[in-house]
Amino acid sequence: xxxxxxxxxxxxxxxxxEGRTLLVQFLRENLxxxxxxVGCDTSQCGACVVHVNGTAVKACTMLAAEAEGAxxxxxxxxxxxxxxxxxxxxxxxxxHGLQCGFCTPGMVMTATALLKENPNPTEAEIRDYLEGxxxxxxxxxxxxxxxxxxxxxxxxxxAAE
Amino acid sequence: MYNFExxxxxxxxxxxxxxxxxxxxxxxGGQTLLPTMKQRLASPEKLxxxxxxxxxxxxxxxxxxxxxxxxxxxxxxxxxxxxxHYPALAGLASHIGDPAVRNRGTIGGSxxxxxxxxxxxxxxxGSGAVIVTNTRRIAADDxxxxxxxxxxxxxxxxxxxxxxxxxxxxxxxFEQPASRFALVGVFVAKYADGVRVAVTGASEEGVFRWSExxxxxxxSFTADALNGLTVPADGMIGDLHGSKEYRAHLVGxxxxxxxxxxx
Numbered sequence: 446x447x448x449x450x451x452x453x454x455x456x457x458x459x460x461x462x463e464g465r466t467l468l469v470q471f472l473r474e475n476l477x478x479x480x481x482x483v484g485c486d487t488s489q490c491g492a493c494v495v496h497v498n499g500t501a502v503k504a505c506t507m508l509a510a511e512a513e514g515a516x517x518x519x520x521x522x523x524x525x526x527x528x529x530x531x532x533x534x535x536x537x538x539x540x541h542g543l544q545c546g547f548c549t550p551g552m553v554m555t556a557t558a559l560l561k562e563n564p565n566p567t568e569a570e571i572r573d574y575l576e577g578x579x580x581x582x583x584x585x586x587x588x589x590x591x592x593x594x595x596x597x598x599x600x601x602x603x604a605a606e
Numbered sequence: 607m608y609n610f611e612x613x614x615x616x617x618x619x620x621x622x623x624x625x626x627x628x629x630x631x632x633x634x635g636g637q638t639l640l641p642t643m644k645q646r647l648a649s650p651e652k653l654x655x656x657x658x659x660x661x662x663x664x665x666x667x668x669x670x671x672x673x674x675x676x677x678x679x680x681x682x683x684x685x686x687x688x689x690x691h692y693p694a695l696a697g698l699a700s701h702i703g704d705p706a707v708r709n710r711g712t713i714g715g716s717x718x719x720x721x722x723x724x725x726x727x728x729x730x731x732g733s734g735a736v737i738v739t740n741t742r743r744i745a746a747d748d749x750x751x752x753x754x755x756x757x758x759x760x761x762x763x764x765x766x767x768x769x770x771x772x773x774x775x776x777x778x779x780f781e782q783p784a785s786r787f788a789l790v791g792v793f794v795a796k797y798a799d800g801v802r803v804a805v806t807g808a809s810e811e812g813v814f815r816w817s818e819x820x821x822x823x824x825x826s827f828t829a830d831a832l833n834g835l836t837v838p839a840d841g842m843i844g845d846l847h848g849s850k851e852y853r854a855h856l857v858g859x860x861x862x863x864x865x866x867x868x869x
Contacts, residue, residue, distance in 0.1 A: 447612065463609050464609055464610045464611055464612035464653065465607050465608070465609045465610060465643075486644065487641055487644070488637065488640075488641055488706075488707065491704070491706065494706055497709075500682065500709040501705055501706045501709060502706050502709050502710050503706045503707070503710075506636060506637055506640050506641065506707075506710065507636065507640075507710060508612060508636070508640070508653075510612045510614070510655075511614070511636070511655060511657065513614065555705065555706070558705065559705075574705055576704040576705070576786065577703065577704025577705060577706050577707060578704075
């Protein structure tokens with residue numbers, strides 16, 4: 446066992462982990478931050494996306510020990526200070542960007558990373574950036590629409606499907 | 607995955623020392639190795655992470671005009687920082703896997719693994735890059751030695767990759783849509799002394815140079831110069847995603863596209 450220390454959602458976090466402990470296991474099992482989901486465990490689906498030092502990574506394909514000293518942000522850390530949904534989260538709710546919700550934490554974290562890099566993405570750029578996030582419910586239409594809305598684009602003429 | 611000891615040295619010397627232990631394995635961004643270990647297809651006793659070594663990070667231009675990329679530099683950083691120096695290489699890096707994979711996966715990890723369908727080997731071979739390790743410099747022509755096989759010795763680390771910057775280049779990838787690996791990918795680079803064409807994804811021997819196309823393109827750098835040239839289907843990869851013949855055909859198509867798109 447080795448001790449790891451990192452900052453998670455602005456707070457110091459530490460714990461004893463095995464070498465093989467994945468970051469997502471550390472977040473869910475040690476810190477009980479179960480908003481980060483494990484969909485496939487093979488780095489295909491993106492349900493486990495979190496931000497490490499400001500960039501989106503798949504927490505199922507990174508060791509907890511590799512995050513030593515890092516700044517980690519999970520879905521639990523993105524809401525506004527008063528607990529209300531942030532712009533991206535609210536857009537997902539407003540535009541029905543989820544059905545079962547399992548992929549949603551990863552979608553929101555990936556969308557947030559996209560908007561940081563590219564504040565006004567086109568529909569094609571959004572679809573391209575979501576390549577590593579799989580949703581089996583929505584057909585992506587409303588997820589893409591929600592992200593366009595979160596970027597401040599007028600989506601009123603895009604059909605609700 | 608089986609358990610292992612994890613170390614994250616901060617110098618190349620410490621990493622080399624740690625890799626001297628039996629059962630030790632270098633870890634780049636882990637985007638291939640960790641899934642492989644989860645499937646228990648690899649079970650190192652010790653993982654030596656190379657991502658904590660500052661001198662193996664980043665992109666720069668050397669005094670002799672080469673683009674130098676630290677071995678532990680993630681694809682996303684190459685995509686961003688190499689864009690104005692070598693756009694074709696940056697474009698290749700920006701289409702590996704997906705955004706989250708590109709934030710972790712490294713150029714050194716990709717070249718050390720030498721997956722027959724990976725993108726970076728075609729850029730290194732197509733550019734005549736030099737693979738710099740902790741002990742020596744290896745020309746790309748000597749480095750790739752077949753599927754998942756390279757000139758690297760046990761415990762040898764890719765510290766840097768040096769790319770001569772071409773006049774024009776392009777990488778064209780026909781993606782296998784599920785994995786996003788190259789079903790066939792072709793890297794074409796035009797230098798003052800000739801054209802290089804490297805093909806990934808197609809051959810059972812891994813990345814290779816298409817010398818007939820190089821000769822034709824060195825005379826005339828146009829897609830039409832490739833008319834009538836084909837690679838034999840024999841020796842191509844055939845699987846459920848595409849037959850040998852299909853891949854051989856795609857080599858010609860993607861090479862033409864790369865020449866047409868070269869900038």
